Amino acid sequence: MFSFSLRYPTLQFVKTSRSAVGLKTTNYKICSSISRRYAATSAIQEISTLLLVEHKDNALAVSTLNALTAAKKLGGSVTALIAGENPDSIAKTVSKLDGVSKVLVAKDKVYEHGLPEVYAPLLTTAQKKLNFTHLVASHSAFGKNILPRVAALLDVAQISDVIDIESPEIFVRPIYAGNAIAKVKSIDPVKVLTIRSTTFPPATTVDAEVSRESAPDAEKPTLAEWVGEEIQKSDRPELGSAKKVVSGGRALKSRENFDKLVYSLADALDAGVGGSRAAVDSGYCDNALQVGQTGKVVAPEFYLAVGISGAIQHVAGMKDSKVIASINNDPDAPIFQISDFGLVADLFTAVPELTEKLKK
Ligand SMILES: Cc1cc2nc3c(=O)[nH]c(=O)nc-3n(C[C@H](O)[C@H](O)[C@H](O)COP(=O)(O)OP(=O)(O)OC[C@H]3O[C@@H](n4cnc5c(N)ncnc54)[C@H](O)[C@@H]3O)c2cc1C
Structure with missing residues (x-):
């Protein structure tokens, strides 16, 4: 002692x-049994990832940088999707991140408060039009709120709290409150992942900027409406x-x-x-x-x-x-x-x- x-x-x-x-960790494998019909297609498809960017008060969430590192580990290209009332300056910042190959911008005030009801159609439309193989966001309240809904709309499994990526199909995530580690193999045509930010280092910035273009137009449901929030301001x-x-x-x-x-x-x-x-x-x-x-x-x-x-x-x-x-x-x-x-x-x-x- x-x-x-x-x-x-x-x-x-x-x-x-x-x-x-x-905590003891045990490695074991879980294979999703769903969507076997898609297995062959996913094997020949090129990896193309859509990264959902989180931001607030004109500042990029650091957890997005960690999620980008995870997205890069999948291999293939990474397109960043940023939405909001006025996301231009964040989009510029994102276009300089190392590993981002393109930035899609959805400019509308309905995207301002991260409502999953409006974000989910935006992501599913982008996926359907641009054929992304992976959709990635950080495992923050924002990502956890949106991606499971996206997975449901795409009729694929949601893979949450990913702590490592072994291949484009095999992901590592904690289960039983972190007492065991599961390796999950997904054979869905689209993999929908939320990333535990503490397990991936943040991506860095480079000098060159990649192109920014408008995201495909998506339906904007009006069933849910932002009312307000009460947040304690703190310097801590x-x-x-x-x-x-x-x-x-x-x-x-x-x-x-x-x-x-x-x-x-x-x-x-x-x-x-x-x-x-x-x-x-x-x-x-x-x-x-x-x-x-x-x-x-x-x-x-x-x-x-x-x-x-x-x-x-x-x-x-x-x-x-x-x-x-x-x-x-x-x-x-x-x-x-x-x-x-x-x-x-x-x-x-x-x-x-x-x-x-x-x-x-
Ligand atoms: C599905 C599920 C999800 C959960 N998720 C979470 C979660 O996200 N986060 C979470 O925290 N819990 C979670 N819980 C609850 C969790 O099981 C515990 O009940 C909770 O963490 C206990 O909180 P505590 O340690 O503050 O209280 P207690 O377990 O009551 O512990 C209080 C401690 O304080 C010590 N103590 C008492 N007086 C003093 C003193 N004067 N000076 C010094 N020490 C003192 C005691 O010895 C004791 O160890 C979850 C439970 C479930 C079932």
Whole structure:
């Protein structure tokens, strides 16, 4: 055992044996049995991928860069599709990304808020007119909302949360909350994939620009309409891309405690804030902050779990973090099994002490 003091002698984080009991991965194969009729066609077709670009407030989502790296791994050409009310400047940025061979632009305000009802016909029309073999988006709320609908409209399987690509037909993805890794072979004529962004490096920019042209006109359903959204503005690093994350659990006991302890510690560390589902369900923090199987998957350089037990559904969302530390008053809490550093302490005394020391 290795004792690690983090410069603060009273808070002794103890080096734990991460992954000794943690997640085991098992490789096995699942072969989709659907659409065998298409197998021969897909074998001779050239690989041509359509990448759905995510953007907000005139900024490209970083997860799109990770999805592009995955798209390139498929081989063949990658066409980027960008839609929005005024997507020109983002389209220009995308046209300079390494690996993009063409940019399709759909300019209309119906595309402004990522409604799946309007995006799905846009993608299916592009696929049918331009014969893409693969449709790719990041496994973000945006991609997860749109691509399954596209897959249903194309009558093919949706392949979610892809963490590696072995070939244009074989994809690797976690199952059972990340406790096993499945290799999925798809023999559908079109593969519809969402990509776990933390497992692919971001694509880079090059000097040359590729051509931009209008996307094929698609039906614009009016059954769904954007009403509005309430988003908390914050200067803190965004959870999905933060290099450091502090997450709080049920043990915080109230929203006031969560704000006072977790946010203060995060500010002292310049970290993003996350929470367990128990913390979200109890109303201690917003549900956009949920980390885990049904929340966000994060892989920061440093993840600090405060008063979180380490249920597999939570671990599924943070186990790929480079360094994991946890504070828990139960020495047998499962979170310690996947932690690099553990502090057995009452969070109500340890967190204020740590925050004060970090501020100095
Ligand atoms: C289908 C499904 C999907 C799910 N998806 C998610 C998900 O995406 N994300 C997620 O987080 N969960 C998810 N869950 C819930 C998950 O199973 C757990 O219930 C949840 O993660 C527990 O949250 P917690 O660790 O904050 O609370 P608890 O399990 O109650 O743990 C609280 C911890 O705090 C410690 N503690 C108590 N008091 C103190 C103190 N004073 N100081 C220090 N430590 C203290 C306790 O020892 C305990 O270990 C899902 C569950 C299901 C069934």
